[in-house]
Amino acid sequence: MTTLPPLPMTHPKLTSLARQKLPCSPTTTPRSQLIKEKDDIDHYLEVNFKGLSKEEVAAYRNSYKKSICVDMLRDGYHKSFTELFSLMEKWDALREAARVRSLLWLQRPLEEQPDKLDHFYHYLTRAEAAERKKYFEDVYNNLYALACYFNNSEDKWVRNHFYERCFEIAQLIKIDGGKKEAEAHAHMGLLFEEEGQLLAAAEHYEAFHQLTQGRIWKDETGRFLNLLACESLLRTYRLLSDKMLENKEYKQAIRILIKASEIAKEGNDKKMEREAYYYLGLAHLAAGEYETALTVLNSYSKISTDLDDDLSLGRAYEAIAKVLQSQGEMTEAIKYLEKVVKIARNNFQSLDVVRASTMLGDIYNKKGYYNKASECFQQAFDTTAELTNMPLMDETKVHYGIARAHQMMQSVKNYIECADLTSLDYLLSWKESRSNIAPDPITESRRSTMENLSKNSEHLEEELSGFPGDQKK
Numbered sequence: 203m204t205t206l207p208p209l210p211m212t213h214p215k216l217t218s219l220a221r222q223k224l225p226c227s228p229t230t231t232p233r234s235q236l237i238k239e240k241d242d243i244d245h246y247l248e249v250n251f252k253g254l255s256k257e258e259v260a261a262y263r264n265s266y267k268k269s270i271c272v273d274m275l276r277d278g279y280h281k282s283f284t285e286l287f288s289l290m291e292k293w294d295a296l297r298e299a300a301r302v303r304s305l306l307w308l309q310r311p312l313e314e315q316p317d318k319l320d321h322f323y324h325y326l327t328r329a330e331a332a333e334r335k336k337y338f339e340d341v342y343n344n345l346y347a348l349a350c351y352f353n354n355s356e357d358k359w360v361r362n363h364f365y366e367r368c369f370e371i372a373q374l375i376k377i378d379g380g381k382k383e384a385e386a387h388a389h390m391g392l393l394f395e396e397e398g399q400l401l402a403a404a405e406h407y408e409a410f411h412q413l414t415q416g417r418i419w420k421d422e423t424g425r426f427l428n429l430l431a432c433e434s435l436l437r438t439y440r441l442l443s444d445k446m447l448e449n450k451e452y453k454q455a456i457r458i459l460i461k462a463s464e465i466a467k468e469g470n471d472k473k474m475e476r477e478a479y480y481y482l483g484l485a486h487l488a489a490g491e492y493e494t495a496l497t498v499l500n501s502y503s504k505i506s507t508d509l510d511d512d513l514s515l516g517r518a519y520e521a522i523a524k525v526l527q528s529q530g531e532m533t534e535a536i537k538y539l540e541k542v543v544k545i546a547r548n549n550f551q552s553l554d555v556v557r558a559s560t561m562l563g564d565i566y567n568k569k570g571y572y573n574k575a576s577e578c579f580q581q582a583f584d585t586t587a588e589l590t591n592m593p594l595m596d597e598t599k600v601h602y603g604i605a606r607a608h609q610m611m612q613s614v615k616n617y618i619e620c621a622d623l624t625s626l627d628y629l630l631s632w633k634e635s636r637s638n639i640a641p642d643p644i645t646e647s648r649r650s651t652m653e654n655l656s657k658n659s660e661h662l663e664e665e666l667s668g669f670p671g672d673q674k675k
Contacts, residue, residue, distance in 0.1 A: 282326035384413035432469035452489035476505040516545035575605040
């Protein structure tokens, strides 16, 4: 959590000399060539540099990595040498494993990265010196500086190693009220979250949250640590609930999301609280608890309205429409979905327009209002065409085609039921041309009158009250 200023790099005598002869020779150099190079160096040194010390000669002979290790041992930092040597062995093992699996070698050999070796020497030796004096806060700061330096995709495993070391040292720091321990729990939570071990991550984030309660500690960006703890816990709980819902463990998912909503309230952040309500409402919907889902989602909708967030409000209306559709209240569901389409169009959210229009088309199609269904599916298809999203365009095209086919089937059915010469002429003409069949004037005029009523919100309930599945009516 604390970013330390870079310390000035100082190099021991042997290391300074070794840096002057970088880059080092590759490790794959044949032995005969190495012997020849050694003899050449010895001869050159003998002729041109009289009186060189043994250390200076070693600096020209050895690799930079070896010089770093020798300096650590010579200066008495045996623990630092052991840790560095262990990391170098793991580094080589990872590269060898990549070679065996025929993967790209993303990591260069450590010998070719003197800056990283310098950081190892600089911070490890200072951490060891501070540990001897029991200045554990300084030990933590030096180890955390190494973790920050290696915080990149290539060296993330090195960062994790120092996160674990920081966590061990943080338990020994008693003079800061537990701030370093809280930060260490946050780092360990992130480590486990990235590795997909969500339960372990949640344990560390819970400890982080508990240690920061009632504290006004801030990170280097000025954000309160307690708010960061709440955000981290909510994120982890949501990921855990997603897995539980996939396994149909609805009660466990709802329980953990209720806990998340309580933590969000404690964080005193309306946006965070709103997100917690959204996922809790969806969990109740998945569990078939429709009334509870509506109550929770209405709370989510209210916060979105208070924050004047149209996009979030549209998401709330869409979720509420799903609940109403599951209850069979199609009239109300259509009202909410039409609001979603309007909000999405006003905010240029094309994907939301496609999704809501498709849901509307499905409702109308299932209930036999094929003209309205065709209009909704056509709206979705036209929007995907503007986006040039081919997979989505193909999907909406199928929906649109099915609705148009239902329209045609309805007209054919009406002509067959009429059983008169005019209807027979229409059917024969259609079979010859296979184009759009002319609608039955009597039936279609009645249907079109009913569908026109649906455009007027005053008569929407009247028109759709005959839906067989509408439990409310």
